[in-house]
Amino acid sequence: MKYLFKDIAHLETFGPMGKLENAYVAVEKNVITYVGKEEPKGEFDRVVDCSNMVMLPGFVNTHHHLYQSLTRNVKKVQNSKLFDWLVNLYEIWKNLDEEASYVSAAVAAAEMAISGVTTTSDMLYLYPKGRNEIFDEEIKGVSHIGLRFHPTRGSMSMSKKDGGLPPDSVVQSEDEILSEYERVISKYHDPSKYSMLRIALAPCSPFSVTEKLMIETLEMAEKKDVLLHTHLSETKDEDEFCVEKFGLRPVDYMEKLGWLNPRVWFAHLVQLTDKDIEKLKANDVGVAHCPSSNMRLGSGIAPIMKMKGMRISLGVDGSASNDTGNMILEARNAMLLQRVKYGADAITPREALEFATLGGAKVLRMDDYIGSIEVGKAADIIAFNMNKLEFAGGLDDPVGAILMCDAKKVDFNMINGNVVVENGDLVVNDIQDLIKRHNEISKRLLEG
Numbered sequence: 254m255k256y257l258f259k260d261i262a263h264l265e266t267f268g269p270m271g272k273l274e275n276a277y278v279a280v281e282k283n284v285i286t287y288v289g290k291e292e293p294k295g296e297f298d299r300v301v302d303c304s305n306m307v308m309l310p311g312f313v314n315t316h317h318h319l320y321q322s323l324t325r326n327v328k329k330v331q332n333s334k335l336f337d338w339l340v341n342l343y344e345i346w347k348n349l350d351e352e353a354s355y356v357s358a359a360v361a362a363a364e365m366a367i368s369g370v371t372t373t374s375d376m377l378y379l380y381p382k383g384r385n386e387i388f389d390e391e392i393k394g395v396s397h398i399g400l401r402f403h404p405t406r407g408s409m410s411m412s413k414k415d416g417g418l419p420p421d422s423v424v425q426s427e428d429e430i431l432s433e434y435e436r437v438i439s440k441y442h443d444p445s446k447y448s449m450l451r452i453a454l455a456p457c458s459p460f461s462v463t464e465k466l467m468i469e470t471l472e473m474a475e476k477k478d479v480l481l482h483t484h485l486s487e488t489k490d491e492d493e494f495c496v497e498k499f500g501l502r503p504v505d506y507m508e509k510l511g512w513l514n515p516r517v518w519f520a521h522l523v524q525l526t527d528k529d530i531e532k533l534k535a536n537d538v539g540v541a542h543c544p545s546s547n548m549r550l551g552s553g554i555a556p557i558m559k560m561k562g563m564r565i566s567l568g569v570d571g572s573a574s575n576d577t578g579n580m581i582l583e584a585r586n587a588m589l590l591q592r593v594k595y596g597a598d599a600i601t602p603r604e605a606l607e608f609a610t611l612g613g614a615k616v617l618r619m620d621d622y623i624g625s626i627e628v629g630k631a632a633d634i635i636a637f638n639m640n641k642l643e644f645a646g647g648l649d650d651p652v653g654a655i656l657m658c659d660a661k662k663v664d665f666n667m668i669n670g671n672v673v674v675e676n677g678d679l680v681v682n683d684i685q686d687l688i689k690r691h692n693e694i695s696k697r698l699l700e701g
C-alpha cells in the first residue's frame with residue numbers, strides 16, 4: 254500500500270526536520286518515503302486528510318508485564334509497597350497458564366495501541382512448573398493486535414529457601430532457564446532492520462535471581478548478541494536487601510557482575526546517589542522510567558533530570574502496579590513528577606514526549622529504524638484529532654496539548670505500514686470477546 258498523509262496541521266518528527274506545519278508524509282509498504290512541506294508527486298492507494306491532526310512517531314514502551322493486566326487493582330494489595338505487593342501476588346500469578354498469557358498479552362497490547370504505542374517491550378519472569386510456553390503465547394497475543402514487539406525472556410532462580418523473595422512454585426533451575434533462553438532466541442529473535450520481533454534476556458531483580466544466573470545471562474547475551482534488562486534500585490527495601498545479602502548497594506552490585514554495560518537497560522532507578530548516576534552514565538546503560546508505578550507503590554521519585562545525556566525512556570510497568578497501560582498518561586506523569594521534584598521549568602511536554610518516542614527507540618537500540626518520522630524509517634505513526642473536547646481552548650501549542658490537556662487515546666495508529674487504530678478504534682474486531690475471556694480468567698486466578 255502507498256499512503257499519503259496530506260496537510261498535516263502539526264507534525265513533530267523528533268528527527269532532523271524538527272517540527273513542521275501543513276506538512277506531508279508518504280509511506281510505501283512499511284517505510285516512510287517522504288517528509289516535507291511540498292506535496293509529493295505520484296499515485297497513492299489512500300490519501301488521508303490530516304488538516305485537523307497532530308502527528309508524531311509512535312510511542313515506544315520499554316517496561317511492562319503484560320500478564321499483570323489480569324491482576325489490576327487487586328483489593329488486598331491496593332495499598333501495599335513493593336515487597337508485600339509481590340509476596341501476595343506471587344500466590345495468584347503461580348496459576349498463570351498459556352491461555353491466560355495469550356489473552357492478557359492481547360488485551361494489554363490493545364490498550365497500548367489505543368494510547369499510541371507502536372513498539373513495546375515486556376518482561377515475563379514468572380514460569381509456573383512446565384509452563385515455558387506462556388512466553389510463546391504472549392508473542393501470539395501481541396502479534397494479534399499488531400504491535401512491534403521486543404519481549405524479554407525473564408527469569409527467577411532464587412526462592413525463599415535461598416534467601417530470595419518468591420515462593421518455590423514460580424522459580425526455575427538455572428539449567429532450565431539457560432536452555433529456554435537459547436530456545437526462544439533461536440526461534441524468535443530477528444535482528445534485521447524493520448524487525449517486528451526481537452528478544453532480550455531479563456533476570457528479574459537482585460532479590461529473585463542468583464549471582465551465578467546474572468553472570469551466565471550476561472555471557473549468553475554476549476554470545477547471542479541480544480540486549481539485557483532487569484529491575485534495579487526501585488525501593489529502599491531493595492537497597493537494604495542488597496547490602497545485607499551481597500554487601501553492596503544495587504548499582505555497585507551490578508558493577509561487580511559486569512552488568513553496567515551498554516547492552517543493558519534498567520527499569521526504575523529510583524533510589525540512586527549522585528555517584529550511582531555517574532557510574533550509570535559512564536557505562537551508557539539505558540533507563541526505563543516508570544513514574545505511575547513508582548507513585549502507586551510509593552517507591553519514590555527517580556532523579557531523571559539528573560540523568561540528562563543518558564538514553565532515557567518510559568515504561569508503563571505491569572498493570573498490577575499502574576493500573577493501566579496508557580502511554581499518554583505515563584508521559585504526562587513523567588513530566589508532572591519531575592516537576593514535583595525539580596520545579597516547573599525542569600521538563601517540557603516536548604521532552605517528555607521525546608522520552609516516549611526516540612528515547613524508547615534508543616534504549617531498545619532500534620533508533621536506526623524507529624523513534625522518529627524520517628525518510629527510510631519504519632512507518633510507525635500516530636495522530637490525534639485536535640477538534641475534540643479535551644483540546645478545546647488548548648491549541649496554543651498543539652503538540653504540548655497532548656500532555657498538558659486530557660488526551661486519553663490516539664485517533665490513528667499505524668505500525669510498520671499497517672493501520673492498527675482508525676478513528677480512535679482498534680481495527681481487530683474481537684476485542685469484546687477478549688475482554689470477556691480476560692475477566693473470566695482474572696476471576697479464576699483471584700479465586701485460586
Ligand SMILES: [Zn+2]
Binds near residue numbers: 316318484570571
Ligand atoms: Zn516491572
